[in-house]
Amino acid sequence: MNKENLLLYFIMGSNNTSQPPSQVLKKAINGGITCFQFREKGSGALKGKEKETLARELQSICCKHKIPFIVNDDTELAISLHADGIHVGQDDESIQELKKKCPSSMIIGVSAKTIEEAEEAERQGADYIGTGPMFMTTTKEDAELPIGPEGIWALRKQGIQLPIVGIGGINETNAVEVIEAGADGVSFISAISQADDPEKAASTLKDRLT
Ligand SMILES: Cc1ncc(COP(=O)(O)OP(=O)(O)O)c(N)n1
Ligand SMILES: Cc1nc(C(=O)O)sc1CCOP(=O)(O)O
Ligand SMILES: [Mg+2]
Numbered sequence: 001m002n003k004e005n006l007l008l009y010f011i012m013g014s015n016n017t018s019q020p021p022s023q024v025l026k027k028a029i030n031g032g033i034t035c036f037q038f039r040e041k042g043s044g045a046l047k048g049k050e051k052e053t054l055a056r057e058l059q060s061i062c063c064k065h066k067i068p069f070i071v072n073d074d075t076e077l078a079i080s081l082h083a084d085g086i087h088v089g090q091d092d093e094s095i096q097e098l099k100k101k102c103p104s105s106m107i108i109g110v111s112a113k114t115i116e117e118a119e120e121a122e123r124q125g126a127d128y129i130g131t132g133p134m135f136m137t138t139t140k141e142d143a144e145l146p147i148g149p150e151g152i153w154a155l156r157k158q159g160i161q162l163p164i165v166g167i168g169g170i171n172e173t174n175a176v177e178v179i180e181a182g183a184d185g186v187s188f189i190s191a192i193s194q195a196d197d198p199e200k201a202a203s204t205l206k207d208r209l210t
Helices: 021-031 048-064 075-080 095-101 115-124 150-157 175-180 198-209
Strands: 008-012 035-038 069-072 085-088 107-111 128-131 164-167 185-188
Touching: 008 021, 008 198, 021 035, 021 048, 021 198, 035 048, 035 185, 048 069, 048 075, 069 075, 075 085, 075 095, 085 095, 095 107, 095 115, 107 115, 115 128, 115 150, 128 150, 150 164, 175 185, 175 198, 185 198
Parallel strands: 008 035, 008 185, 035 069, 069 085, 085 107, 107 128, 128 164, 164 185
Antiparallel strands: none
């Protein structure tokens, strides 16, 4: 994957916003996001056909604007939609399994915060790692304690070269710290999905980082 695409990585599912998700995504794209992950998860998340319909709608918006469309967790959905990529965590499907099932062009993102996890992701051929939580977050129901941007410093210091995107509690006031620690990008849900004006929220984040 082109690591420039990780700079402003927006993640959202239908339960992360009170506005229509398609409107939020369009505004976020107008504001300058560079990548999108469909994460339909947690309380009230859509399932089955409804989930697929929303995924297709958001994918077509991304496609029109040439924004990579990544699916969280759901490999079957990612494959059936010919998504640009899939993101998995340590408790999800292994990279080895994904490599067997997915087209070789599909971007594979993996959550990794320890040196062991990051080295394993590199060995297995992940395209990028997501490291977090950087800061306190209430968006992920089972989020762990924050490791701070120091967690990214530590991975870089120990020689991790894979593209890294920080995640968790990132907003316009702390995004720069994450990049300064060695990340190629920042990912965020609520900073945009909960904003009254998602376009302005995205463009403010972009201004802070460019
Ligand atoms: C870019 C990015 N980084 C990390 C995660 C977290 O993935 P995971 O640990 O599998 O947790 P869930 O998102 O599935 O709850 C992510 N989604 N994206
Ligand atoms: C999906 C997710 N994964 C995390 C991790 O630490 O792996 S934190 C998180 C939630 C990010 O939402 P917000 O930007 O609203 O804090
Ligand atoms: Mg997961």
